[in-house]
Amino acid sequence: DTAVSQTPxxxxxxxxxxxxIKCEQNLGHDTMYxxxxxxxxxxxxxxxxxxxxxxxxxxxxxxxxxxxxxKAHLNLHINSLELGDSAVYFCASSYKxxxxxxxxxxxxxxIL
Amino acid sequence: xxQGEEDPQALSIQEGENATMNCSYKTSINNLQWYRQNSxxxxxxxxxxxxxEREKHSGRLRVTLDTSKKSSSLLIxxxxxxxxxxxxxxxxxxxxxxxxxxxxxxxRVLVKP
Numbered sequence: 724d725t726a727v728s729q730t731p732x733x734x735x736x737x738x739x740x741x742x743x744i745k746c747e748q749n750l751g752h753d754t755m756y757x758x759x760x761x762x763x764x765x766x767x768x769x770x771x772x773x774x775x776x777x778x779x780x781x782x783x784x785x786x787x788x789x790x791x792x793x794k795a796h797l798n799l800h801i802n803s804l805e806l807g808d809s810a811v812y813f814c815a816s817s818y819k820x821x822x823x824x825x826x827x828x829x830x831x832x833x834i835l
Numbered sequence: 836x837x838q839g840e841e842d843p844q845a846l847s848i849q850e851g852e853n854a855t856m857n858c859s860y861k862t863s864i865n866n867l868q869w870y871r872q873n874s875x876x877x878x879x880x881x882x883x884x885x886x887x888e889r890e891k892h893s894g895r896l897r898v899t900l901d902t903s904k905k906s907s908s909l910l911i912x913x914x915x916x917x918x919x920x921x922x923x924x925x926x927x928x929x930x931x932x933x934x935x936x937x938x939x940x941x942x943r944v945l946v947k948p
Contacts, residue, residue, distance in 0.1 A: 748875035764872075777914070823868060829877055
């Protein structure tokens with residue numbers, strides 16, 4: 724059973740489009756995260772939610788809007804996609820903040 | 836620069852050899868964690884070492900932490916081809932709210948059979 728699953732795995736779309744990435748965890752964790760990994764493998768946190776409440780928003784353009792309908796789900800919606808948004812986006816979860824995180828396998832977003 | 840920075844950026848060794856990589860950071864931490872990332876996959880947690888611990892072992896992994904030098908090392912003993920991956924350190928800082936992990940840029944390890 725996949726612990727943290729995100730869909731889709733690949734997303735190829737054109738500049739200006741709006742897209743969503745979904746994430747679900749079945750570990751019973753309270754905290755969920757979205758990270759962006761660039762082509763040089765640098766991993767940067769974007770958002771963190773604890774029990775559906777936003778606790779970290781790391782100076783991300785407001786074209787990115789996370790939504791947590793319940794503590795097992797954290798989705799990411801991106802408006803007006805730009806070339807610089809091309810990256811791998813990872814969802815993760817942990818029992819508590821600062822504890823080991825479990826990652827999904829990533830969504831590879833390519834903007835044409 | 837990033838809170839956690841790994842050194843070297845890349846490492847190539849023969850199967851059976853040991854691999855050592857280092858991580859330096861700048862501010863006080865609550866704990867430091869090491870993760871592995873295989874190509875095309877998500878990160879996998881390997882080991883967590885708390886700020887009051889100096890050394891930790893898990894199987895073929897040995898992690899040290901020197902808070903006075905703000906550095907940590909990860910040693911993989913008797914490496915195998917399956918250890919080929921990128922390894923990341925991540926620091927957890929002490930904050931009143933909004934605790935987060937800050938990842939370094941990773942060390943790419945290639946274990947040749």
